[in-house]
Amino acid sequence: MARTPKFSALDNLRGRSILRLADLTDIEIREVLALSIALKADYAAFRDTLAQRALVMLFEKPSLRTRVSFEIGFQKLGGCVTFLDHRNEPIGAREPVGDYGRNLERWCDVIVARVFKHETLIALRENCSIPIINALSDIAHPCQALADAQVLVEHGITLESCHLAWFGDGNNVCLSLMELVAIMGGRMTVVTPPSHAPCSKLTNEILALAARSGAIITLTNDPSSIAGADAVYTDAWISMGQANCPEKISSLRALAVTPEIMRIAGPHAKFMHCLPAHRGEEVVDAVIDGPQSIIYDQAENRMHAQNALMLALLGAVPAARFVPAGTVEILAKHR
Ligand code: CP
Ligand code: NVA
Secondary structure (H helix, E strand, C coil): CEECCCCHHHHCCCCCCECCHHHCCHHHHHHHHHHHHHHHHCHHHHCCCCCCCEEEEEECCCCCHHHHHHHHHHHHCCCEEEEEECCCCCCCCCCCHHHHHHHHCCCCCEEEEECCCHHHHHHHHHHCCCCEEECCCCCCCHHHHHHHHHHHHHCCCCHHHCEEEEECCCCHHHHHHHHHHHHHCCEEEEECCHHHCCCHHHHHHHHHHHHHHCCEEEEECCHHHHCCCCEEEECCCCCCCCCCCHHHHHHHHHHCECHHHHHHHCCCCEEEECCCCCECCCECHHHHCCCCECHHHHHHHHHHHHHHHHHHHCCCCCCCCEECCCHHHHHHCCC
16 A cells, blocks of 8 residues: 555645536546545545535436435445435426525535536536535536546556447437546547437537547447447436437437447447446347446446545545555556
């Protein structure tokens, strides 16, 4: 075990909100990942770092992974959590979003919200002095992308040179992964039907980020373009809140992740999915349950990555910690 240098970029995160992954710089992402790896290795070393802190969770949609990983994660660090179920009453229906935020900030230190409209998160951020974390909106799932980045690193895939292949609907999870690659470098091949390509306005913003890092992001409908990819990633064809549209399903059928698709990527390629999976639709059992699948590592890392992020946003990163071998090297790459 070696002693880490001070997490200097994490100091800059104190008090900030994370609505999209692009709210973080490459160095901030790298340091959050290093802290997450340290947490995962030794929770006891971080005992009570969030004592006396309170988290409020606002969810307009169902959740397994996000809800459990935030609640248990925050409590493991000594904080307390309140969950507000907004599945039957959107945030802003009973009272304006601004009033909502100005009440919550009097009692809690951080808000985690899962919403249908990204604008709800922006309204909360504009009316609150405490950090807001996006737990999934119509356009972004930044905590998923952070956890996935850690999984890639742990499986020996270097972010700067990674080739990530996306298959299916160009949705919220896809957009956050595009942001990850655009910020960190590497390559992403996004294979969708033209009618379900990622939002063009956000894609243009992301391509501008990629131009700065040197990342290459390609939008295509050609499955053969994923040859040699390090990981093949897919997600539900119909996201929560979207109408179950038969035309959309039929346009996506050719992009189900099958053993044949994994063969195009190559035997070294990992299979990734944010979950929940719709077995027999976007992925078949032989792939999701097969040896290339790393889906449960993704689910596990949600908790560690989110905890690292919350420690930073709350200014609660311990000044110096003993961390596992390799963590310092991850940081050093960017120094
Ligand atoms: N991946 C993910 O966000 O899962 P949940 O919808 O179960 O939270
Ligand atoms: N794209 C999916 C992700 C679920 C975690 C949805 O928005 O429902």
